Amino acid sequence: MSAPHPPPAKPPPAGADPAPRPRTPAAAPDRARGAMLGLAVGDALGAPAENMKPSQIRRRWGRIEGFVEEDPAGTDDTEYAIFSGLLLAAHGSALTVADVENAWHQWIADRDEGPFRGAGFSERGTLENLRRGLAAPISAQHRHAWSDGLAMRAAPFGVFAAGRPAEAARLVAIDGTVSHDGEGIYGGRAVAAGVATAMVARSTDAVIAAALSVVPEDSWTARSLRRAVGAAQRSRHDPDLTQLGTERAVRSAVVIGGYPWTDLAPEAVGLAFGAFAAARGDFSASVLTAVNMGRDADTTAAVAGALAGALGGTAAIPAPWARAIGPVRGSCLPSMAGYHVLDIAGLLAPGTSADEAGTAAR
Template sequence: MVTRDRCRGALLGLAVGDAMGAPTEGMTPEAIHAAHGRVEGFLHTQASGTDDTEYAVLCAQGLLAHGRRLTSNDVAAVWTRAVLSQDGGFHGAGFSEMGAIANLRAGVAPPVSGNDNHESWSDGAAMRVAPIGVLCAGDPVEAARLAREDAQVSHAADGIYGAQAIAAAVARALVTDDHTEVIAAGLAAVPEDTWTARLLRQALDVASHAAGMAEAERELYRRIPLFHYPWPDSAPEAVALAFGLFAAAEGAFVPSVVSAVNIGRDSDTIAAMAGAMAGALHGETAIPRAWRTKVRQVSGVCVTATAGTDLVDLADALYEASQGNEEYENAT
């Protein structure tokens, strides 16, 4: 049964992975080890999340305002209110989000705002949809449908499929104790003959044959990344790595997130997705207290309108929404 603890775990797990993985983003495992050794915690005292956490807050705000009636146009309206009016730059923003913002400013509505986008297949939608899983706890099919509505603002094709996988997996994780059911729900949410599905299956195969986390981490890095592409943020790659590490860790929170941080590539997003799934599966109590305390208040370093958001309060509001309590709308 879904609990507040698990809903909090999903959002705090996302934020922990995001903040912990940010310093190693874009690095190779060898470079991470040379600079930091094995990263097993936050590298900086004042660690904060990135756009991954902050766009997840915007996702949650849309859900709290519209519930399961949410449409892509509703999501665009949230972005218009919170993002398009922002003064100054967007520190650390992804290309997919900036492309969508430019489209929305030009009056281009979804789904064209997501189709006409240089990085429509990036992991920028998958990184933010854990709140959808919380709202749709126990209903992965509905979670995938709503993830598509959210993702279409900024993404298309595999960018959407990655979001569907994460939202569905979180929805299932909230109501089961079996990590294999979480993986199955995520995989079922992706069209079978797609780049995302193929890479997901390959990553899961690697994880199933690995003798422990160290080998899984090493082999996933060797076989999954798209080294020929200059950016490490493709949704098929990042989602596959998140699921592969989650599978190898059998859903345990700390090893899932720590391995995601140390694998490099788009490590903040990989760790955020793995953290959301593992946090939903085990609840906030599976996350070390010092870690979850550090990320509870959102900094707003990229999307300034999210600054000061309390992730525990946000998770509790989504929990109430998932239970059909209409009073949750007051949270917005």
């Protein structure tokens, strides 16, 4: 194996451009911050409800309307998104599968720290394969290659390739080759393309169309996304339907009742886009709809938050929620401890320095 090319040890100085790419006004700095901060907020809001049924959520909290823990924090979703963002900042559009594999080894698999608390099944399967000496794409041949582990870390690719959904989808598939296959890749492609379009769009319809444009029309991911969005759009035209009724409609459109795993990429992506569509892109409504539907709530809310945050920018995110997001703690990936999602926005969006990003967090 060639020597790994690690992500930068710290964000570059103000004005530095870590990877060559066209400097266009598409990657609006505020939308970049909104996408990454929205991901982290959604993750932290949804974490307590992960793997729960809506009925369990209601019994415990009523309807979740904000943070339900005194010390909210993100999960592996945020930490892996930071990992992928650093990797993308280091390599840009020249990213290769070998770059991704080397980074997994240096920053995750070959480290003694662990046990990578909260890591999903796809990540654990990938780590096991890499530690056995398997290389990509064989490293993705485990029982959970269809999981939402790529979708949860796809937003940085949309930020980087703002306005270029096909390029965002291409790059995230390169990242996913190490850990995912089939529907797992499609889920990442849909999210990356959706965020890339949300970075420059004004409507939810454009975002949804972009997501569908980069996955096979007959794929499970595309069918779930269409069903969830269709249910959300129909619910908007029913004046008698309550918020709970909307959530039930979107959830029942895609969830496989009785199936034990909640991290299915087609399901999670469908729920996230369904929540985004039901809320017409409003940030608070998007993430709270995702959270209250349960299942893999941290991931669905993180994806919905990235989409809505990219569409509306930082002003769309309630200030108390934004202020609650600090640097990640490294509970899953110790090598990512100390990074803030706004550092990643500063690295990926032309014209946004890390110092500016940090100021926005305060």
